[in-house]
Ligand SMILES: Nc1ncnc2c1ncn2[C@@H]1O[C@H](COP(=O)(O)OP(=O)(O)OP(=O)(O)O)[C@@H](O)[C@H]1O
């Protein structure tokens with residue numbers, strides 16, 4: 001039986017819809033009273049694990065799940081040894097640098113050397129500031145990153161932006177985009193090669209149904 005790792009949170013609904021489109025029902029995860037972290041599809045063809053979004057690549061890399069769905073942002077941050085099979089086109093967002101709207105730093109090159117940048121994406125932020133040769137202190141946070149510049153803890157943030165509503169409502173503006181992201185179907189490279197038939201049939205069905213899910 002194939003095991004898939006699904007992310008809690010923003011991507012879950014679209015993931016469930018995608019698997020429903022290929023005949024696998026994991027909708028029990030959407031029930032607010034559900035506390036089960038592992039469920040088997042009623043047809044007994046596949047099992048799903050419900051995990052934190054940053055943990056999806058971990059379960060796939062260690063082989064507990066043959067397939068998983070994670071944002072490209074998470075894959076860039078964690079650089080796991082997994083195969084990226086399909087761009088699923090949902091969960092679209094970008095990883096950007098933002099500052100207070102009235103900040104004197106209107107480009108990243110203006111940020112002060114040894115200034116602070118708050119982020120959940122420590123590795124991506126470090127890689128970006130290294131690439132422009134700006135020594136910056138990265139302050140690791142786990143959420144509500146926008147509070148960094150608002151409280152004066154940091155000059156800037158590196159965070160995900162989708163509609164831009166969160167930045168706007170907190171008086172911040174984007175000054176640089178590091179990269180664009182969307183959800184990706186990932187696989188454990190070895191099981192993908194070994195159990196090729198079973199997994200590749202499912203992957204082919206998912207690939208064919210991507211546009212159906214994203215157009216809803
Ligand atoms: N506002 C958004 N719009 C669209 N996609 C988003 C948005 N925010 C995040 N994403 C995508 O969804 C993924 C999961 O985001 P989510 O907010 O559920 O998790 P998280 O808060 O980063 O993780 P956790 O709650 O485990 O700390 C992100 O990695 C990204 O790919």
Ligand SMILES: O=P(O)(O)OC[C@H]1O[C@H](OP(=O)(O)OP(=O)(O)O)[C@H](O)[C@@H]1O
Nearest residue numbers: 143144145159160161162163164165166
């Ligand atoms: O541009 P928008 O459409 O407003 O979306 C962007 C927001 O979405 C994500 O937050 P999330 O909901 O995951 O909360 P957290 O990261 O602060 O926990 C991201 O960290 C931004 O805060």
